[in-house]
Amino acid sequence: MPDEIGIFGILILVALVMSLLSENFRTVDNLQILLLNGAVIAFLALGQTFVLLTGGIDLSTGSNVALTGMLAAVVMKAGVGWPIAALVAILAGIAVGLFNGAIIHYLKLPPFIVTFSTFGIAASIPQIMTGAKSVSVTDPMFAVIGRGALLGVPMPVVLVIVAACVLAFFLRRTATGVHIYAVGGNAETSRLAGIGIGRTTMLVYAVSGLCAAFGGLITTSRLMVGYPTAGSGNELFFSIAAAVVGGVSLFGGIGSVPGAFLGAVLIATVSNGMNVIGVDSFWQPLVIGVIILLGVSLDTYRRRLSLSDFSRLFSRSGPPGPTAREPLDSLAPGEGAVSIENKR
Secondary structure: OOOHHHHHHHHHHHHHHHHHHOHHHHOHHHHHHHHHHHHHHHHHHHHHHHHHHOOOOOOOHHHHHHHHHHHHHHHHHOOOOHHHHHHHHHHHHHHHHHHHHHHHHHOOOOHHHHHHHHHHHHHHHHHHHHOOOOEEOOOHHHHHHHHOEEOOEEHHHHHHHHHHHHHHHHHHHOHHHHHHHHHHHOHHHHHHOOOOHHHHHHHHHHHHHHHHHHHHHHHHHHHOEEOOOOOOOOHHHHHHHHHHHOOOOOOOOOOOHHHHHHHHHHHHHHHHHHHHOOOOHHHHHHHHHHHHHHHHHHHHHHHHHHHHHHHHHHHHHOOOOOOOOOOHHHOOOOHHHHHHHHHO
């Protein structure tokens, strides 16, 4: 059975419990709010999945949301149409990701330090641009990204589902996707096998930046205002939690896009459910933190168990050829030659 079945079962269980605790949780309006709030988390979780698969981490996604959303608002305020403004925001998000990947690979710096530094840089740029003031969006067509719908399904949900399908296909059905898993499993072996470590590292951080840019566009489009502090809340925290709960290993090489997507829906469901049943907002980071701790603990235990099983299997099978009790040097003179001649 696929690994995602487990997280899907937990998601159904949590939804049933929340439905029993509050009737408002079962309403259509609340479902739309849950999906809309979960769309940004899901986008960030998808990008974070690519980075985590290589053994890295991206702490700059929240600030990237603010940077890209504010850029789109500023460009539209200058009189440029919303498609060009959205393209500028997407390119800016990719540029932040490429910057992270290049510094990490070529300067050999830890991903935590690099992306934490970029977090501060990307958070300051929107405030410097606007004097820490919000920028209103006047182009009504821009609202389609965050407020529109396709066949009754909110547009942010449509966008994140399409993105999840494309990224899942890319990981599972392309050679580059296999390289991403390989780098996360063993970077040195991948390098010796001819895989471009630098190219792969820059790619995964660029994907993370792209997903953060879509999160920034959705946030700005929903509010029709560009906030310089957007994305400074729990978005980064929740995106990492969604990926880890969805089965993506913090050690690299293990995980999937469907798992991360279901993890994002689970985190959004837990957060929305606690709001509906009246749990104070300051309890939510505690609950999500416990979820992350449990997810990492289970992942660590699973890795240790698999390594012990491999060692036990190897010790039972033994190395090929002469056994440790009967080395080749201990054979009688001519015995090896006789056996070879007999085989011939």
